[in-house]
Amino acid sequence: MFDKYMIVEDTLRNVVEGDDVTGFQLGVRLPYYRGLGLSMVEDVQVTVDGETAPASAVSLTVHGNTYKLADLPGIFDDRWEMGEIATVAVDKPGGLGRGEHSVAVRERLRISYMPVPGGGADQKVLALRD
Amino acid sequence: MFDKYMIVEDTLRNVVEGDDVTGFQLGVRLPYYRGLGLSMVEDVQVTVDGETAPASAVSLTVHGNTYKLADLPGIFDDRWEMGEIATVAVDKPGGLGRGEHSVAVRERLRISYMPVPGGGADQKVLALRD
Amino acid sequence: MLSTAHQIKRGVSFYSYQEECFLKKMSLEDCVSEAATIGALGIEIIPEQSMTGYPDPGEAFYRTWGGWMEKYGTTTVATDLFLDTKRYPGRVMTLDEMTESVRRDLDIAKRMGAKHVRAIINTPPEVMEACASYAEKLGLKLLLEVHAPFHYEHPWVIRHLEVMHRLQSPALGFMPDMGTFVERFPRVMSDRALRDGARPHLVELAVETYNSRGDVHGLMDTFNYMGANPVEQGIARLSTFLTWNDPRVMLEHMPLIHHIQAKFYEMTDEGTEYSIPYDKIIPVLIEGGYNGYLSSEYEGNRHIQDIFEVDSVEQVRRQHRMFERLLGEDEGVAAGASAQGGHSVR
Amino acid sequence: MLSTAHQIKRGVSFYSYQEECFLKKMSLEDCVSEAATIGALGIEIIPEQSMTGYPDPGEAFYRTWGGWMEKYGTTTVATDLFLDTKRYPGRVMTLDEMTESVRRDLDIAKRMGAKHVRAIINTPPEVMEACASYAEKLGLKLLLEVHAPFHYEHPWVIRHLEVMHRLQSPALGFMPDMGTFVERFPRVMSDRALRDGARPHLVELAVETYNSRGDVHGLMDTFNYMGANPVEQGIARLSTFLTWNDPRVMLEHMPLIHHIQAKFYEMTDEGTEYSIPYDKIIPVLIEGGYNGYLSSEYEGNRHIQDIFEVDSVEQVRRQHRMFERLLGEDEGVAAGASAQGGHSVR
Numbered sequence: 001m002f003d004k005y006m007i008v009e010d011t012l013r014n015v016v017e018g019d020d021v022t023g024f025q026l027g028v029r030l031p032y033y034r035g036l037g038l039s040m041v042e043d044v045q046v047t048v049d050g051e052t053a054p055a056s057a058v059s060l061t062v063h064g065n066t067y068k069l070a071d072l073p074g075i076f077d078d079r080w081e082m083g084e085i086a087t088v089a090v091d092k093p094g095g096l097g098r099g100e101h102s103v104a105v106r107e108r109l110r111i112s113y114m115p116v117p118g119g120g121a122d123q124k125v126l127a128l129r130d
Numbered sequence: 131m132f133d134k135y136m137i138v139e140d141t142l143r144n145v146v147e148g149d150d151v152t153g154f155q156l157g158v159r160l161p162y163y164r165g166l167g168l169s170m171v172e173d174v175q176v177t178v179d180g181e182t183a184p185a186s187a188v189s190l191t192v193h194g195n196t197y198k199l200a201d202l203p204g205i206f207d208d209r210w211e212m213g214e215i216a217t218v219a220v221d222k223p224g225g226l227g228r229g230e231h232s233v234a235v236r237e238r239l240r241i242s243y244m245p246v247p248g249g250g251a252d253q254k255v256l257a258l259r260d
Numbered sequence: 261m262l263s264t265a266h267q268i269k270r271g272v273s274f275y276s277y278q279e280e281c282f283l284k285k286m287s288l289e290d291c292v293s294e295a296a297t298i299g300a301l302g303i304e305i306i307p308e309q310s311m312t313g314y315p316d317p318g319e320a321f322y323r324t325w326g327g328w329m330e331k332y333g334t335t336t337v338a339t340d341l342f343l344d345t346k347r348y349p350g351r352v353m354t355l356d357e358m359t360e361s362v363r364r365d366l367d368i369a370k371r372m373g374a375k376h377v378r379a380i381i382n383t384p385p386e387v388m389e390a391c392a393s394y395a396e397k398l399g400l401k402l403l404l405e406v407h408a409p410f411h412y413e414h415p416w417v418i419r420h421l422e423v424m425h426r427l428q429s430p431a432l433g434f435m436p437d438m439g440t441f442v443e444r445f446p447r448v449m450s451d452r453a454l455r456d457g458a459r460p461h462l463v464e465l466a467v468e469t470y471n472s473r474g475d476v477h478g479l480m481d482t483f484n485y486m487g488a489n490p491v492e493q494g495i496a497r498l499s500t501f502l503t504w505n506d507p508r509v510m511l512e513h514m515p516l517i518h519h520i521q522a523k524f525y526e527m528t529d530e531g532t533e534y535s536i537p538y539d540k541i542i543p544v545l546i547e548g549g550y551n552g553y554l555s556s557e558y559e560g561n562r563h564i565q566d567i568f569e570v571d572s573v574e575q576v577r578r579q580h581r582m583f584e585r586l587l588g589e590d591e592g593v594a595a596g597a598s599a600q601g602g603h604s605v606r
Numbered sequence: 607m608l609s610t611a612h613q614i615k616r617g618v619s620f621y622s623y624q625e626e627c628f629l630k631k632m633s634l635e636d637c638v639s640e641a642a643t644i645g646a647l648g649i650e651i652i653p654e655q656s657m658t659g660y661p662d663p664g665e666a667f668y669r670t671w672g673g674w675m676e677k678y679g680t681t682t683v684a685t686d687l688f689l690d691t692k693r694y695p696g697r698v699m700t701l702d703e704m705t706e707s708v709r710r711d712l713d714i715a716k717r718m719g720a721k722h723v724r725a726i727i728n729t730p731p732e733v734m735e736a737c738a739s740y741a742e743k744l745g746l747k748l749l750l751e752v753h754a755p756f757h758y759e760h761p762w763v764i765r766h767l768e769v770m771h772r773l774q775s776p777a778l779g780f781m782p783d784m785g786t787f788v789e790r791f792p793r794v795m796s797d798r799a800l801r802d803g804a805r806p807h808l809v810e811l812a813v814e815t816y817n818s819r820g821d822v823h824g825l826m827d828t829f830n831y832m833g834a835n836p837v838e839q840g841i842a843r844l845s846t847f848l849t850w851n852d853p854r855v856m857l858e859h860m861p862l863i864h865h866i867q868a869k870f871y872e873m874t875d876e877g878t879e880y881s882i883p884y885d886k887i888i889p890v891l892i893e894g895g896y897n898g899y900l901s902s903e904y905e906g907n908r909h910i911q912d913i914f915e916v917d918s919v920e921q922v923r924r925q926h927r928m929f930e931r932l933l934g935e936d937e938g939v940a941a942g943a944s945a946q947g948g949h950s951v952r
């Protein structure tokens with residue numbers, strides 16, 4: 001229902017650690033009208049310029065707390081709030097090149113009252129910010 | 131509807147070419163009450179002792195005509211008859227060892243009046259015959 | 261003698277013997293012979309099931325078939341066509357390709373001496389329209405099988421009715437499958453679910469909801485919230501594929517009905533179908549002046565083959581003894597006369 | 607003055623402002639203030655949507671909330687709970703875990719000063735039973751939301767009715783969602799499908815089938831056989847999620863109905879809901895002696911956000927002008943008197 005707001009404009013940045021560019025990150029929202037416990041966030045898939053990040057390279061930060069994607073199923077005491085802009089980070093030595101990138105995000109959510117997995121998808125062209 | 135008859139008892143054999151054992155084969159049927167054009171046989175998946183054969187190693191023989199699995203989508207002038215025992219052959223240098231093997235077969239069929247893929251699955255323990 | 265005169269005849273679709281044919285326990289000739297033995301003199305055949313080398317079985321096949329019809333005193337009443345709209349990977353057949361496929365099956369029907377051709381439910385109304393005059397020229401009727409969960413107010417069937425009413429072609433009509441009149445949940449299906457691991461309270465809920473004309477479409481969510489396993493979800497889904505309609509719905513469409521597929525799941529030891537009330541169906545057909553065949557379609561095998569030896573022959577025989585009773589043929593026999601011309605073998 | 611006396615009050619669920627809240631264009635206090643401005647003095651809130659830090663927002667949150675209620679003259683009428691039965695990967699919650707989850711949400715409702723708690727439809731009847739006395743002790747009513755495609759003869763709701771009738775607890779009942787009374791296909795949904803690439807003849811078929819009470823469950827096969835694309839299949843599926851029932855079905859259950867979610871998709875420029883006939887619904891509620899709130903639930907945003915700026919505030923305002931008219935409040939104003947106690951702000 002909020003798919004078009006999943007990828008947040010103007011948030012694509014490289015991640016720098018010391019002198020190294022170690023990956024990139026962007027702001028993402030849930031496509032859902034309520035917040036959700038992190039154990040029910042089954043997947044946050046990030047594809048940039050056609051290349052899908054391996055799950056092992058992805059982490060998610062909600063209100064200052066960072067989790068590896070693989071650890072989310074076991075997180076029962078934190079949640080992603082409705083409309084909250086979380087940061088999804090992808091390990092990628094060297095990061096992304098300057099200029100515009102085609103970014104796609106697909107989130108899969110386990111919603112208990114629905115018989116099938118919920119979630120959504122968004123796709124936008126974002127320019128890399130400094 | 132005929133899943134339990136898909137794998138035919140007493141048909142598991144190694145394939146010998148000259149002095150070499152190049153693979154194995156067994157007899158399989160469609161789980162369907164009519165014959166089907168081969169272009170609609172989407173998959174014949176063979177798993178022996180937990181190991182699923184790659185599609186590229188599988189071929190199917192119906193009434194004397196042999197086709198690579200990958201070629202089936204383009205076969206419009208031959209069919210797998212109702213109840214016909216076809217031979218599915220798997221390339222596997224050295225073939226299977228003597229004795230009993232757990233064999234699973236899964237067939238996926240494109241049935242036009244059904245909204246979802248048709249087909250079926252069967253599983254049996256077969257002893258390797260000479 | 262019969263209290264109500266009628267011209268309803270008995271036949272069998274070889275769909276009924278699918279288990280024995282699949283396992284090569286019965287040959288095609290065995291099927292013809294068996295049908296004749298029980299006075300089911302109208303034969304319905306599925307070429308794609310019974311005809312080796314379909315669609316080109318060779319001249320000999322047709323000669324042999326004709327010879328059997330003569331030898332056993334049977335008639336080819338109907339052939340059943342399929343329409344493989346998804347034959348070509350990645351695309352759906354064009355209207356021309358579909359029309360060609362149906363015409364080829366009409367040619368086969370003609371060569372087998374049939375009068376009626378079953379159009380499978382996915383046949384588009386546009387294809388029926390495109391084939392009507394061809395069928396008429398061949399002296400054939402192309403009949404849409406109305407199979408559960410379809411019915412005469414289903415959006416798809418409404419589109420077919422529009423074509424039939426507009427064209428007024430004698431070659432188009434319906435072939436109702438009596439599986440649209442399942443009054444109670446077939447026991448062979450619920451018993452199988454129990455054997456496959458469904459829990460009794462969930463099976464009962466599905467059966468009771470179906471039998472009381474409840475909201476079967478609501479069962480999927482209900483089962484989901486009750487933690488149903490895949491077998492249980494299967495029985496919930498199955499309950500939406502079964503339908504009960506008052507058989508009198510056929511009366512309005514009787515001018516378009518030329519052949520009946522007498523679907524059944526279980527003929528009990530008492531000689532009735534467990535789920536489909538033929539004692540309510542046949543009087544409606546008589547009232548409507550139906551004069552075609554009741555063509556047996558046994559479909560119980562798939563539900564019992566896990567623990568029972570399937571005996572399609574016995575099941576079909578039982579259905580025909582029921583037909584004889586409901587059609588008043590047994591009264592004719594009791595009176596020492598043949599109630600139906602030519603049905604001397606019973 | 608009113609021709610028929612009634613005690614129906616007006617409110618709003620903050621579900622209605624989801625678009626603006628999601629995008630941080632409205633704060634929670636903005637929602638309260640807006641509700642008060644239009645005389646929607648009964649507030650319904652979804653803690654998991656509006657409460658940062660749910661389920662433990664901290665003492666300050668509750669103090670602030672209470673302060674707003676006082677400041678704006680509003681009342682917390684209802685909170686909406688979810689039940690995350692699939693919270694733990696690979697298994698479903700136990701009955702104890704579910705009960706604990708619901709009790710925690712009852713505690714939250716109590717602290718917010720609510721009287722009614724929405725139990726989401728997947729809440730099992732066993733959990734309702736296990737929570738009834740706890741709710742009663744807190745002075746709360748735990749009300750199952752009956753949301754389309756559920757209804758009072760749905761197998762799942764029948765199970766809930768059995769518990770409610772057996773327990774006779776004052777704490778259990780229903781919260782009907784007026785989305786169960788969709789008389790015609792919402793235009794915002796069919797228009798969106800067209801914009802997303804559905805072909806007009808297929809959209810029309812879905813809309814017409816729905817509007818004429820045809821077999822919407824038959825649309826999926828129909829669309830499949832007509833070569834529908836995914837958007838078209840979506841509109842067919844959607845037509846099975848919408849339901850029309852005569853609003854009079856609520857009369858039989860009125861003793862169990864304590865809160866109404868006034869779902870709507872589009873308030874037109876003419877001041878009526880395009881698809882849900884509130885002019886038929888509200889007289890039934892009056893006839894049944896319903897004395898709770900009509901709680902706005904705007905759900906049009908998701909269908910128009912692709913091309914329109916969503917204005918939930920204006921949509922809710924329009925719905926309340928319609929409520930005033932149908933509840934006879936505008937007559938009171940015309941006569942210079944307040945038709946409802948305390949509704950001085952309009």
Ligand SMILES: [Mn+2]
Nearest residue numbers: 407437521557
């Ligand atoms: Mn049939």
Ligand SMILES: [Mn+2]
Nearest residue numbers: 753783867903
């Ligand atoms: Mn609602």
